[in-house]
Amino acid sequence: MNMHAQQMFSVLSICSYLLVFSFLAHPSTSALQSFVYAGCSQLKYNPGTPYESNVNSILASLVNSAAFSNYNNFNISFPGTDVVYGLFQCRGDLSNSDCHDCVTYAVSQIGTLCGGASGGVLQLDGCFVKYEKTSFLGDEDKTVVFKRCGPPIGFDSDVLTQRDALLAYLTGGGQYFRIGGSGNAQGIAQCVQDLNTSECQDCLLEAITLLKSECQSSTWGDMFLAKCYVRLSERVHTPKSGKQFHLRH
């Protein structure tokens, strides 16, 4: 059975962004550099302008900072030039070296994908990077940017009950990163850490509610909002570090 062909997906594009997608990666593969989604601002800057140097400085800052932190944000503005804002967020279970590798790769990709664009966003399995001309830092943005559902399995109540228990587990917490497993289902929830914990909780609740309503009878699915995401996958892949919980029935 070809799962790829059966993936259902839809996209709501964010304001002035053009979103590009690839479906090469099955959600259950754990390669940190697997592509999830990307978008580039339609607004361009002229090559050789100070804005270009600011973008390059921001991207370099993200890479440097990812060597010792799972999240950071920056703004860069040389006198008389437009400010550029940027941030990266690694998945909460990544080591500093995995985070650094992921952000390094993401920055190299976003440079290619969004060359000349005034803003860009790229989500890989292991990390998220974004830069933009207008500040988005601290904004709780619940726009759906990417979603997909596994094939419907009909109403196998045991499997769906297990899935919903896992989603309920992911709803609790107050952390920026949550992971849980139940049977052969695994769930991950992650916020971008410019949100405070109550905004994170609110964002994840929205993502989980949407995932449940969009992927009603699927065992796996992804719901990415602009500042948080929830992912359910079929196979348990053990993270290199971090906590793993198992629900008991």
Ligand SMILES: *[C@@H]1O[C@H](CO)[C@@H](O)[C@H](O)[C@H]1NC(C)=O
């Ligand atoms: C840029 O970052 C600095 C240091 O974090 C902060 O104090 C400043 O308010 C930021 N500037 C803008 C325009 O957001």
Ligand SMILES: *[C@@H]1O[C@H](CO)[C@@H](O)[C@H](O)[C@H]1NC(C)=O
């Ligand atoms: C989180 O941020 C929102 C919006 O800025 C604010 O209203 C709320 O009080 C903050 N909550 C906490 C727990 O800091």
